[in-house]
Amino acid sequence: MEWIERAPAKINLTLDVLFKRDDQYHELEMIMSSVDLADHLTFTPLVENKIEVYTNKAFLPVDRRNHVYQIIKLVKEKYGIKEGMLVEIEKMIPVAAGLGGGSTDAAATLRALNQLWSLELSTKELIDLGMLVGTDVPYSITGGTAFVSGRGEKVRPIRSLPPCWIVLAKPRISVSTKTVFRSLEADKLNYEPKSRIVEKAIEEGDYKQMVTNLSNALEAVTFERHPQLKQLSDRMLRYGMDGVTMSGSGPTIIGFSQNYSRARRVYNSLRGFCEEVYIVRTLK
């Protein structure tokens, strides 16, 4: 029997770094939302005790460096499962882009294994397992629009965004999330957290308040290393986006508009300039 899971990308409307904790992790507050750009994962249970992962992106590792492989191994060990699993990942989400591609694949794998191996795990148990593989996995278990805090393990669903189009622009730059956080001097951040303001705007359906308070504490680090991202962000605003910010640790820059023709114009203008550009909507 085959099982298919859709694994949507996420965007950050906000990413606030509150402080660095004693355990060296950063305390975060973020507003995240799932969008209709998704990987597709096909799962086939195997009688043999092995894990096989395939993908359409040749550069992506399919061994224990792949989040999908890691989740299957973790679940097999924890629950003493002797059968195997074959997974085919049709990768549509840009990799290392700040769009949570690896995390959403891991979360989709947890959902699939829970069904295929009849594990009957609660959302809380899935979140705890997901956290072992990546800090964005807990959010991706349920997806939607959420206020996410702690290291990423506290997920509180909120209302969906007001209707809008979102342009995702990913230049040909690779950003390592670990390196960005390592370079962040949290105590020197001169920065006003915006997640609670944006949450309130979303709850009130106030699009204007939402887009004027988009914000990402990691922009300072990523823009310093890659000044062309600041130029891209400015360009998107100049072309008529209502609000622009960076997603995750970058490099994807996201812009919002309630007007489809305007979003389309920005999309067309950026296509020669950026490696990958998409127009998406958020998922309910």
Ligand code: ATP
């Ligand atoms: P985040 O926003 O959560 O920081 P990201 O979108 O910036 O994530 P990913 O696309 O998850 O980044 O890729 C980060 C790293 O994870 C890459 O170096 C990639 O090789 C590795 N990786 C492992 N498994 C996967 C997977 N299934 N899909 C994408 N990347 C994966």
